[in-house]
Amino acid sequence: MSSDLPRTAVPLGITDPVERARAELKAALAAIEEKANVPKRAARATRRAQVSARGFADRNPSGAAVAVVGTALAVGVVVWGVVRLYTR
Numbered sequence: 001m002s003s004d005l006p007r008t009a010v011p012l013g014i015t016d017p018v019e020r021a022r023a024e025l026k027a028a029l030a031a032i033e034e035k036a037n038v039p040k041r042a043a044r045a046t047r048r049a050q051v052s053a054r055g056f057a058d059r060n061p062s063g064a065a066v067a068v069v070g071t072a073l074a075v076g077v078v079v080w081g082v083v084r085l086y087t088r
Contacts, residue, residue, distance in 0.1 A: 008034060 005011055007030040014020045034040075057064035 008027050010020075010023045010027045014023055053064070056067075
């Protein structure tokens with residue numbers, strides 16, 4: 001098998017039906033594991049968002065500051081609204 005193939009790929013050129021079935025099963029199980037591993041997927045998405053946010057902050061510092069203040073304001077309003085609804 002080639003080492004540059006993803007874990008979820010079935011290598012070409014397998015002629016033995018049993019080996020082919022095993023390779024397909026292995027690839028299917030790897031795909032299921034990849035799809036079902038929510039913490040790993042969340043960590044990847046968080047890293048992508050951090051890289052994107054840092055790039056945006058490097059390109060546009062004032063826009064990043066406005067985005068941070070706007071996000072903080074939105075979170076504050078949501079928390080205030082939830083607390084107000086809860087205390088009524």
